[in-house]
Amino acid sequence: MFEFYNDDQKMIRTVVRELVKKEIAPHAAEWDEEDRCPKELVKVFGELGFLGVFVSPEYGGAGLGITERAIILEEVARHSAGFAMTLMTHDLCTAAIYNFGTEEQKKEWLPKLCSGEIIGGLSVTEPTGGSDLMNHATTIEKTDDGFVLNGRKVFITNSHIANLNIWTGKIGVNEKGRNILSAILIPPGTEGYSAGRKEHKLGLRGSVTGDTIAKDVKLGPDAIIGKEGKGAGVALHTIGNFGRSGMSAIALGVIKGSLEEAIKFGKERIIYGKPLVKIPAIQEMIAENQIEYEAASAMLYNATTVYDRGEDAVARLAAVKYFATEAAIRSSRRTMDLMGGYGVINEYPVGRFLRDAVTNIPSGGTSQIMKIIVAGNALK
Template sequence: MATLSDEERAIVAVVAEFVDREVRPVARDLEHANEYPEELIAKMKQLGIFGLAIPEPYGDVAVSTPCYVRVTEELARGWMSLAGAMGGHTVVAKLIMTFGTDAQKQQWLPRMATGEVRATMALTEPGGGSDLQALTTTAARDGDEYVVNGTKTWITNARRSGLIALLAKTDPRARPAHRGISILLVEHGDGLTVSRDLPKLGYKGVESCELSFADYRTPVSALLGKVEGQGFAQMMKGLEIGRIQVASRALGVGRAAFEDALRYAQERESFGKPIWRHQSIGNYLADMAASLTAARQLVLHAAERYDSGDRSDLEAGMAKLFASETAMTIALNAVRVHGGYGYSTEFDVERYFRDAPLMIVGEGTNEIQRNVIAAQLVARGGLPD
């Protein structure tokens, strides 16, 4: 945590205490009931967590991205769904701060900072999420309005989000196709329905929705930055922080699984000794600790690069790829360390095992991260210092 100020360390400590005292004792029951964590989200608002990426004059306390990473890790250590509820919110806040007009910043950022308005992003469609240039949702200009038609899917927090950053084609005939894509800042209203909730392996409590737009109308002032055809490039920039956020969630899940395994390996005995003394189990713990530490360094490295203002898709991609694969491996090995109890819903490791794959698939799959990383390695002439 060398890069955090004293004030930032104090913020991380407050969140860690909240997680230990209020999240971990209830997470298992809420998760199994697939219950929206209303009270925990309200407490996160009180703690100012939804505003941590929104600086003055719109928010009160903005922190560095390394600090944001540590806060996200702590939340995910308690329950990944809580950290997930902040992911799209942060991407949309950064999009508005970076590309929004003054009016858009005034309209959205102060209420996003308090959590009064929560935001999500709608990119993925039933026909595909990786190939965003092939999206089919359209926003056709009609006087002072856009008329939106199409379907989005897997949209996190869609029902409870007061703001949706929608990726749509304002010019479906543009070539290359990305030049016809724009971002609209839309709200719930006539013509927009939450058409279904998607059933999931994990990431419970937080809704994942399909959204149907049927002649939905929004004023042209909803166009991010008042500029058409920039939405794809804007979103690629937004996904840098999104991928760092997902990598931080993976750190939290990996850490929770490691800490549970470390504790259990000292409590459980077989053949007359604690199981950690069996070399196979000790090796799992050693590998978990080494890979988790490496993953954290990669994520903090990406966070520092992001704060430098330089392009950070290579760093964010490497962090997300490595941290998510690490979390999955640690979650599986934590199940092994717990033996039969690792398969029991009376322990938390089965939840980590169900939550970890989301970070492999979400925010651009790890196959897509590898494509981004390879392209950037060639573009930058190798691995930068």
């Protein structure tokens, strides 16, 4: 496990763990079964300073980094990876504005996002595919009064609860006929903007995922995030750094939850007159879960520390996103095997862990895309 946390980071982990124990752990199974997102808890996390922790204090944040954000998401995901996904995506909206917004946009929206007064969303994926970023059907038409947005986004987390949204859309084509994208902000209550289909997911069911729809949405000239025509950069930076570090932290929480459940069950289950954990084969399974947690933890917090130092961490974060999300599947499946018949009984959380782990894979880029990024960096 990463062993270089400072005192503030250790304190954050302790405080969040107590909050999760009180507000999330007792309800995680219920949220999963009902496929319900407890959006009221977003404000609780905001009031405690756990939203947008990477935002500077002048805009309402804690002035920390994505390392502290990952610690928070890991602790939440130990019990509810779905609700961790809600918080993770909220912070994507925050990050896009913080890193690319104008001073006016930052002052208007960041304090409300950091406090949880409003919930943020980021809509990039289209029916034509998520990995093919530039193949956008959504259009941003420039007018005398600003912009008109039309399109449909799919598989969008916080689709039905976010009231501040950032979209990407095609604003033109270059001399080679390739799409030029812009990122644009949709304020709460904007006419023509709506949520569409709500998806019935396998896992991550403490979050809501679905379509977002823009039909002749009229936005002012100050709605663009970043420079006009540079929306691909906004999306890639936000997803590549904040999205993948967040998904990795969620996977890490699932691995930790699987490890803890394996140890707890193994100590309580008596077989052949002794606790299950006394059997060498079971000890091997627990050791494998522990090793995967140690490796994923070291990879994640090394990568986030590199980013927080101001260095490029995209390839490192792609590597940990691949490793941690795949390891979460292995760890939860391993715990399920360890538990035998009890592992497939829904009174135990390991089935939820496995479903969450599987659902985590395509979020923020599939495992195959992560390996392409890692290879591309290695071959430079």
